[in-house]
Amino acid sequence: MQLTIEDATELAVRVLTRYGMPQRYAAMVAEHLVDAALSGHEFASLARLPTLAKLLQDRPPAGEIRVVKETANSALIDGGDNIAYAVSVIAMDKAIEICRKSGIAMVSAYNTWFSGRLAYYVERAARQGFIGIHCMHGTARTAPFGGMEALLGTNPIAIAFPSADEPVIIDMSMSATTHGAANLAKAKGETLPAGLAIDSSGRPTVDPDAALKGAFLAWGGHRGYGISLAVQLLGMLAGSEPVIGDDSRFGQFYLVIDPELVMPREQYHARVSELKKIIKASRPAPGVEKVRVPGENSLAHRQRARDAGAAAEVHVDDTIYARIRELLN
């Protein structure tokens, strides 16, 4: 199914409001989902609507997203039990607003849950000329290195650097696989690649159901475990419990830095562009076509969609489209 941007946005808003999300927050989520499609991430796009509808259905109505504390270089946000897709836009924009005055800003957000591509939020900072960092402590699904209990979230982190042209955008989960990927494999009756998860006895498993009952492995052994733990501890600044047992009360961390604090902003942007250029022009390893800079593919994908203008289309898998329509019955 091919939808226009307008139709895809409207469809997403209709589903989300139907399941109780306030209109203004649903508009934010819809914009994120459509952007994911335009950036080449179909799985993070409208395909998420059935999951989001299910998560919304089980919840009491959300409140307002409110800044509950603010200093010259920080803010604390109560997400009002709203989805993090909306909370993170408001939190990142608050961090950017504070950074514009003070040069650096840290924002924490609590009372929120579930989010999409973290790249989406940090890019907002980079588009303003700032460095944006965001990470999230969520539901415990990952075992610490050497352990077998799910104590760490999948703990994604994203960092965006502004340049004289397109930003560098790094976005990764710190678990070897994700909840979405395991659920998708389970739904399709497929197995997981080897080495990503353990069952509840701590034995390696490729069965997604056993993995969901057991734990994902931390990506990258003891070093990946270290970074995952750092993400969790930064998220906990928002007051999240050390181990999050259900799909709520995540801990969100946002940091925005203006390079101007220590060097002329435009000079920094030029240097970032220069490093990108050097990397992209460097010799690829045997068998590799081209050396890439993180974020490059998503940005190019979106640019092609923008170039297409009104003709740009959002692709939705036919089976998933049928399921989305059913959500409106």
Added chain:
Amino acid sequence: MQLTIEDATELAVRVLTRYGMPQRYAAMVAEHLVDAALSGHEFASLARLPTLAKLLQDRPPAGEIRVVKETANSALIDGGDNIAYAVSVIAMDKAIEICRKSGIAMVSAYNTWFSGRLAYYVERAARQGFIGIHCMHGTARTAPFGGMEALLGTNPIAIAFPSADEPVIIDMSMSATTHGAANLAKAKGETLPAGLAIDSSGRPTVDPDAALKGAFLAWGGHRGYGISLAVQLLGMLAGSEPVIGDDSRFGQFYLVIDPELVMPREQYHARVSELKKIIKASRPAPGVEKVRVPGENSLAHRQRARDAGAAAEVHVDDTIYARIRELLN
């Protein structure tokens, strides 16, 4: 060879000042080297002196370490071409000083080179109740993922979190191996483990000499490459060149955060302790004795040395001790 702490410190200061390092900075480096021994990192201890002497020998006399710019929440430091062992103590302490007033502080340092265990600096912040983050952009020795040219530093990063008891200290290099390890293997006539480096034609190599002429691999594939690139770009805030060709003009980044900005400090400390306790009490994977928290072993090692009091000793390999003595001839 077993030395008392006093004798080991004095020996290090004598070597460093002999090769031109100002006395007050040599004292800082010596304290770091001795602490590395007490924390169980013999390789990062007095064994470094021959390398440091050689690096000092080739340099003009260093100047002063000076704060050249300071705002309410940041500082920029000119390292005066001093070794980063000294610059990083001064930079981290400046960040802590600013953080105490404003709740968050970023410091960048330029005109400096070579450093030891980054854990040493971030621990200073955690001991004051703050979160400390430090990373360093150094000499290009690592290929980007998919590439074969050495464009990235080994780009270490360290993060320390304060707790109600001992801090969590994460410290890792973002390259698959380090310059020190490759040089050591070369000196011993040993090979490197497979999968850590490529030769100058981009082919995998276990020959340390070929690796030093080629490039180390980024640790952890495309995700490790992403984090390494982020470290490089944060370091470049200090004005370091995008790719550093020789052993000088590194870019150093320090960030200190007071949890009090968003939650009561003691409450945060208690939560960090709680997470540590949960992880350490969790079931280990089959074949693993105990689940560990990053930094735990080094801190326990140092505690045993402290408990020994005046009887604590610094072990130096006999061959290395002989080489150190020769440096004083």
